[in-house]
Amino acid sequence: MTIDRKICMIPGPIEFDEKVLAAMSTPATSHVDPNFVPVFGETIEMVRKVVQSTTAQPFIVSGSGTLGWDMMVNLIEQGDRVLCLNTGYFGSHFAECLEVYGAKVTQLGAEVGSCPSQEAIKEAVSKTHYKFVTVTHVDTSTGVLSDIKAVTETVKSISPNTLIVVDGVCSVGSEEIRFDDWNLDVVITGSQKGLGVPPGLSIVIVSQNALQVVQNRKTPVISYYSNWNKWLPIMQAYESRKPSYFATPAVQLIYALHTSLTKVLSQPLEARFQKHYQVASQFRKTVKEWGLVQVAQSEACSANGMTAIWLPEGVQVAQLVGSLASKGVQIAGGILKDRATQYFRIGHMGISVMEDERQHIKKVELALSKSLSELGYKST
Structure with a gap:
């Protein structure tokens, strides 16, 4: 062997599929090239389909999956309370990221190899109002799968306005996610796992409800590159088949993602x-x-x-x-x-x-x- x-x-x-790698071998191409613009637009639409949503807003940005954690700065204002459901290394580090931006984070853990119980989640949400709850769908450190549908039902039955933020870096493309049906608010992923594309794209899918929370902020978003107010018109323009610019997209990786998602959605x-x-x-x-x-x-x-x-x-x-x-x-x-x-x-x-x-x-x-x-x- x-x-x-x-x-x-x-x-x-x-x-990676050979056709995905071949898609990256395109010549140098402008990010506003009339041949690239519809490819990016279709890719945004296909990302929405993979998480089974009709209304959520995908953001496809150059960066690793971890950049998706940083993008939660859009939802955080100083002192906001966040509950992180911890099933391993990545739950702990997600919490650390949120604290950088001023969130007051409570971690709810469980024995190695298991998830926090619905009873424990219910008790935590009943005692404190959290702006959002994070859950690692699959923690790559342990292989533990969380029931994000059940978590969302439990949280929103007690606190309907609390947002559900899913770290789906190791789940999107290999685990079922019904964004709309399950009432999710944010799903974070990267290109290099279940979506079958080389590393380099941070992909975040956001509900209209979560976008409204950003619009209703009392303070400015304390980030430049991660700021959804900067990226939203860019994503909307490309989906409308119009070129736009804020920061240069990873053109070849987006070609690769388009190729991979076309295959994923062919069945x-x-x-x-x-x-x-x-x-x-x-x-x-x-x-x-x-x-x-x-x-x-x-x-x-x-x-x-x-x-x-x-x-x-x-x-x-x-x-x-x-x-x-x-x-x-x-x-x-x-x-x-x-x-x-x-x-x-x-x-x-x-x-x-x-x-x-x-x-x-x-x-x-x-x-x-x-x-x-x-x-x-x-x-x-």
């Missing part, structure tokens, strides 16, 4: 999510049969797009990652504070899941089984 190029099976960046989204679920469930079943234990404590809180697995006794994470790399498969170690060396992570998203003929998942299983054996682990 040793090959010149390793298949990238970490929880993002993921493997029903339900079929895509079901395929991701089936592949993830079978992979988890396989590693369980080997005697391994995943970090997520139940099927209900297990992600479609990745799996985090506790290392068996005697196996070191650096050894395992290196062994798989020598077999042509790149996986990731852990990143959870104080537990990083105790587990490893494998991504299963995009073409690696949707196109069986690539045999990516099979290659991972064969390489993982062989590497564990070579490192002294005897499966049960």
